[in-house]
Amino acid sequence: MPKPETLRNHKHLQMFGKLLHKPNLWALNRRSAPMAFAVGLFVAWIPMPFQMVFAAALAIIFNCNLPIAVALVWVTNPVTMPFMFYAAYLFGAKLLSHPPQEFTFQASWQWIEASLSTIGPPFLLGCLAFAIIFATVGYFVVHNLWKYSILFKWKRKKRQY
Structure with a gap:
């Protein structure tokens, strides 16, 4: 995992300023x-530029591990x-x-504009549906893996005692 200082000093994340000093953003618990898996997988399915910045913003809002959330957008x-x-x-x-x-x-921008009315609605609905499905599954898989590893x-x- 990258060091918190490296991410705090990243040019695209500096806009978050002191919000990046929350300890839980860097904790792995x-x-x-x-929640970081849920955020990262959700954002990965959203077709937009600057997904990493959006994932960082959501990680701050949900107070979850920022490096994991940001790294998971690279699924796409x-x-x-x-x-x-x-x-999708x-x-x-x-x-x-x-x-x-x-x-x-x-x-091209012209193709995107022309396609929004024809393939846009199914595409955007599919992206949203997959974002919700993968975020939910990712959350519960990681939550249960963590729980079972502790058990x-x-x-x-x-057994050792």
């Missing part, structure tokens, strides 16, 4: 880790993004009972 990266967002589009189309449309992606340590300690 049973409360901060699961140039390699995984096309697959994840296409799956298909899922959103299924939720809206729309037949999926054939389209060819073009990296396992207690049982092992008990």
Whole structure:
């Protein structure tokens, strides 16, 4: 994990100022880790620029581990993004009972504006649905793993005595 000083001095995170001095933002405990996973996985599914800044803001609001929340947005990266967002589009189309449309992606503002009315609603709904699903699952998986690791340590300690 990066040092808190490194992240506090990061040019995009300096806007948060003294808010970055909360101890729980840097602690790794049973409360901060699961929520950080939820925040990071939620933001990873939101199609927006500067996801790391948004994840940092949510980590501050929810008082959870900032490095984990920020690092998890990299689940969406140039390699995984096309697959994840296409799956979100298909899922959103299924939720809206729309037949999926054939389209060819073009990296231009004109294509995005033209596509917002056709593939935009299923895509955005799918992204929101996946954000909620993955955040919830991520929270409970990490929460339960943490809980069971503590129980396992207690049982092992008990056997030693």
